[in-house]
Amino acid sequence: MIRVLVVEDSPTMRHHLREALAEDPELQVVGEAVSGEEAIDMAARLRPDVITMDMMLPGISGLQATEHIMAEHPTPILVVSSADRQELFSTYNALAAGAVDVMEKPRGDESDADWKPRLRRALRMVSRIRVITHPRARLDGRARQGSAPASPAAAPTSTLAVVAVGASTGGPAALTELLRELPPDFRTPVLCVQHIAASEQFAVAFSDWLAGQTGRNVRYAGDGVPVRTLTGQVLLAPPDRHLYVREHTLRLSDGPLRHSCRPSVDVLFESVAAEYGGTAAGCLLTGMGRDGASGLLQMRHRGAVTFAQDEQSCTVYGMPREAVLLGAALYVLPPARIAARLAELRPVVSRR
Incomplete structure (x- = not known):
């Protein structure tokens, strides 16, 4: 009962x-x-x-x-x-x-x-x-200590052209913490898929709310926008549309659901792996299911720096757990420490 x-x-x-x-x-x-x-x-x-x-x-x-x-x-x-x-x-x-x-x-x-x-x-x-x-204890800056890296730490890439983030249940809090902890001068574009199981009206308001919570330039992605023009911005996948990158340009589609999801984290991660390889970072945050785990593994295989949120800070340790089990995550950390590691990578604007 x-x-x-x-x-x-x-x-x-x-x-x-x-x-x-x-x-x-x-x-x-x-x-x-x-x-x-x-x-x-x-x-x-x-x-x-x-x-x-x-x-x-x-x-x-x-x-x-x-x-x-x-x-x-x-x-x-x-x-x-x-x-x-x-x-x-x-x-x-x-x-x-x-x-x-x-x-x-x-x-x-x-x-x-x-x-x-x-x-x-x-x-x-x-x-x-x-x-x-x-969770507000974490949002106020009192982040938990993360676990050890999923594997021996490799030297991070010296360039960072794009950051791809995926989240589901519990994501609004985790995303807020991650984006708040990035330094104000962090200029690398952040592409994000957040599963929101609600109407389009609910989803559309999310970008305004997240911008207000983090002080960052947050908006929904548009089709055909070159990634190189998105310096300092956070781009969200629109409701019921896949977000991916092709020829270093944002693309949207209403293609088939992946893991019962549209937008799908895997769709974004796989495209970023193919387009940016070792000049990308991937972050898989709290959520139920396994969307994003195999895409994060592809990113790691292409040389990207990959992160999974740790169990202690997750609302649901589902998607990050699947990534850890696959060996997709180079680092397993709470959102604030993920942000700190991202800040250590030298951001560059892609010219392609």
């Missing part, structure tokens, strides 16, 4: 949530909170297996409730939120504070047809994730 605490102030939305969960005998609603204060109290008293969290609550907000719960009684949290811009930024802040994933509330259109089974699947997935700490 998976014990669920529902946090939602709208009676109508609470009814939708109860109705959806009642169809699965293994999902049991053990409590309903209508404010942030009640959410904190019930999380402590009931010790649920998973929490659905609304962001816009009376009194203490859903974001503040998430921060309290993750600091005092860490519990897997699925944010169930609307696509209102103010609420979207609170949602991403909650993900950075320790919430595991996000799901959009019903929109009242044809997209609602499979909303209930999607909610049940999301809760099952989130409930399995072990959460043990408050």
